[in-house]
Amino acid sequence: MCALRQMSVFRAFEGRELDFVEWFKMGELEVDQGSTVLVEGHNSPHLYTLLEGWAFRYKMLEDGRRQILSFILPGDFVGLQGPVLKEMQHSVEAASRVRLCVFPRERLWKLYEKHPALSHDLVWLATRGERIVDENLLSVGRRSAAERVSFLAVHLFKRCDALGLTQGQSLDLPITQRHFADALGLSLVHTNKTLRRLERNGFLSWKGSKMSFKALGKLKELSGFDESEESRRPII
Amino acid sequence: MCALRQMSVFRAFEGRELDFVEWFKMGELEVDQGSTVLVEGHNSPHLYTLLEGWAFRYKMLEDGRRQILSFILPGDFVGLQGPVLKEMQHSVEAASRVRLCVFPRERLWKLYEKHPALSHDLVWLATRGERIVDENLLSVGRRSAAERVSFLAVHLFKRCDALGLTQGQSLDLPITQRHFADALGLSLVHTNKTLRRLERNGFLSWKGSKMSFKALGKLKELSGFDESEESRRPII
DNA sequence: CGACGTGTTGAGTGTGATCAACATCTGTGG
DNA sequence: CCACAGATGTTGATCACACTCAACACGTCG
Numbered sequence: 001m002c003a004l005r006q007m008s009v010f011r012a013f014e015g016r017e018l019d020f021v022e023w024f025k026m027g028e029l030e031v032d033q034g035s036t037v038l039v040e041g042h043n044s045p046h047l048y049t050l051l052e053g054w055a056f057r058y059k060m061l062e063d064g065r066r067q068i069l070s071f072i073l074p075g076d077f078v079g080l081q082g083p084v085l086k087e088m089q090h091s092v093e094a095a096s097r098v099r100l101c102v103f104p105r106e107r108l109w110k111l112y113e114k115h116p117a118l119s120h121d122l123v124w125l126a127t128r129g130e131r132i133v134d135e136n137l138l139s140v141g142r143r144s145a146a147e148r149v150s151f152l153a154v155h156l157f158k159r160c161d162a163l164g165l166t167q168g169q170s171l172d173l174p175i176t177q178r179h180f181a182d183a184l185g186l187s188l189v190h191t192n193k194t195l196r197r198l199e200r201n202g203f204l205s206w207k208g209s210k211m212s213f214k215a216l217g218k219l220k221e222l223s224g225f226d227e228s229e230e231s232r233r234p235i236i
Numbered sequence: 237m238c239a240l241r242q243m244s245v246f247r248a249f250e251g252r253e254l255d256f257v258e259w260f261k262m263g264e265l266e267v268d269q270g271s272t273v274l275v276e277g278h279n280s281p282h283l284y285t286l287l288e289g290w291a292f293r294y295k296m297l298e299d300g301r302r303q304i305l306s307f308i309l310p311g312d313f314v315g316l317q318g319p320v321l322k323e324m325q326h327s328v329e330a331a332s333r334v335r336l337c338v339f340p341r342e343r344l345w346k347l348y349e350k351h352p353a354l355s356h357d358l359v360w361l362a363t364r365g366e367r368i369v370d371e372n373l374l375s376v377g378r379r380s381a382a383e384r385v386s387f388l389a390v391h392l393f394k395r396c397d398a399l400g401l402t403q404g405q406s407l408d409l410p411i412t413q414r415h416f417a418d419a420l421g422l423s424l425v426h427t428n429k430t431l432r433r434l435e436r437n438g439f440l441s442w443k444g445s446k447m448s449f450k451a452l453g454k455l456k457e458l459s460g461f462d463e464s465e466e467s468r469r470p471i472i
Numbered sequence: 473c474g475a476c477g478t479g480t481t482g483a484g485t486g487t488g489a490t491c492a493a494c495a496t497c498t499g500t501g502g
Numbered sequence: 503c504c505a506c507a508g509a510t511g512t513t514g515a516t517c518a519c520a521c522t523c524a525a526c527a528c529g530t531c532g
Contacts, residue, residue: 057370059370059371059374061374061378061379061460062460065378065379066378067373067374067377067378069370069373069374080359080362080363081363081366081367089367089370089371089462089464090370108356109352109356112352112353112355112356113352116345116348116349116355117348119348119352119355119358119359120344120345120348122355122359123316123355123358123359123362126359126362126363126366127316127317127362127365129363129366130317130362130365130366130369131317131325133366133369133370133373134293134295134305134325134326134369135295135325136373137303137305137369137372137373137376138295138297138303138305140373140376140377140421141303141376141418141420141421142297142301142302142303142421143297143301144519144520145519145520176477176478176479177478177479178477178478182377184377185376185377185378186520186521187520187521187522188478188479189480189481189520189521189522189523190519190520190521192479192480192481193480193481193520194520196479196480196481224297224298226325228325380487380488381487381488412509412510412511413510413511414509414510422488422489423488423489423490424510424511425488425489425490425491425512425513426487426488426489428511428512428513429488429512429513430488432511432512432513
């Protein structure tokens with residue numbers, strides 16, 4: 001049984017559900033940093049739950065412009081968009097070395113059939129994915145560079161904090177400024193300048209892979225971060 | 237039974253499913269143009285399928301900046317994000333007079349329990365919502381103003397075309413340039429200038445509520461529109 | 473060692489924002 | 503009937519935020 005499942009962020013399973021998910025689970029997949037887990041325009045017979053590491057969903061334009069749609073952290077479900085269309089509409093890449101729980105897509109019908117509560121969880125997970133993209137779109141569409149950078153930093157801190165992946169006021173980021181830029185719809189250079197300005201103003205620092213939050217309150221205020229605590233969430 | 241359901245875009249129901257949905261359905265709701273159907277920060281005990289008219293999902297910042305997240309057209313399911321959190325994370329407003337099919341949220345468990353195929357449809361609808369926001373985020377994050385405007389125009393045309401809501405190469409838009417601007421993360425003025433430039437170049441025109449596509453191919457090319465035909469989709 | 477990925481900074485440019493004015497068209501009340 | 507306010511669309515002038523280009527520092531890895 002996954003270690004993740006025991007964390008207090010996640011809802012507990014009933015016995016039958018646990019048995020089912022163990023049957024549903026096909027195995028584990030480990031993937032190196034930089035590998036592409038799912039490719040836009042292709043079909044994948046698998047679904048995944050990310051167990052360890054960071055990944056991200058993205059889309060690219062023909063000329064190479066890239067937009068990161070959302071970051072995928074432990075407990076997140078990956079690949080739901082697939083069952084639906086013939087092809088994936090986005091790609092997923094591992095930002096760090098990543099461990100995934102693999103489910104065969106054809107067993108999904110069994111889940112719907114036998115486990116209504118899990119069906120609901122699946123809907124929940126799907127809408128949560130959309131919620132995160134919604135927030136990101138609000139940032140990219142309507143916030144200034146400083147607001148966007150602050151928002152994303154706080155967003156990632158909060159998500160990691162809920163998973164016990166923070167150390168006090170700091171956070172280990174397995175991503176580069178390029179990822180930040182591509183998630184925020186900013187250029188790399190301007191992202192860097194904005195980060196440096198936030199650092200000079202004493203809001204945060206980002207050295208190597210460590211991001212330290214010097215003034216979380218100020219960052220929340222600047223970015224208009226919405227503190228909507230979420231209750232225990234499902235994990236599959 | 238809804239007239240919508242008989243359209244060829246939508247998948248057909250089995251008898252039992254149809255009976256169920258008729259029980260699931262609580263009634264219909266008609267709402268005037270400009271009314272807010274769901275309010276961010278509040279809880280709604282209802283789910284909806286939009287039957288007629290246009291609506292849109294949006295989020296606002298405290299100072300009034302608004303980002304439209306996606307447009308809601310007939311057949312789209314509304315309100316799924318609610319069951320999940322205590323509160324809606326976005327608002328929904330009617331762009332035209334709108335007719336909605338209303339479902340009480342508490343009957344949802346019965347759907348999960350008795351109708352695995354409908355559970356799957358629900359997941360499908362949820363992921364479709366995310367897919368649309370993904371595409372929008374790619375636009376807003378990485379495309380130029382002319383590309384964005386073209387993309388949204390083509391996107392709306394395609395969706396309406398599938399629903400039989402177009403007249404040849406033109407389309408009745410119950411929205412204003414302000415909606416366009418807020419969906420695209422552009423200022424109203426710049427949206428207008430971009431539209432006028434597209435018109436001068438003979439790509440499209442938008443007079444009153446009628447948008448005419450003079451060169452659909454050129455618009456697709458300019459915007460990088462991805463022609464992924466989707467198969468029959470579910471409707472609930 | 474050189475190549476490459478990443479981060480940093482400055483200079484100059486440009487896309488899109490803001491401000492402002494005006495044209496229509498609507499509905500409303502006098 | 504007209505006067506008026508309000509919503510919407512249009513255009514020009516100016517501004518600024520963010521982009522591009524360029525150069526360099528630093529690390530790691532072959």
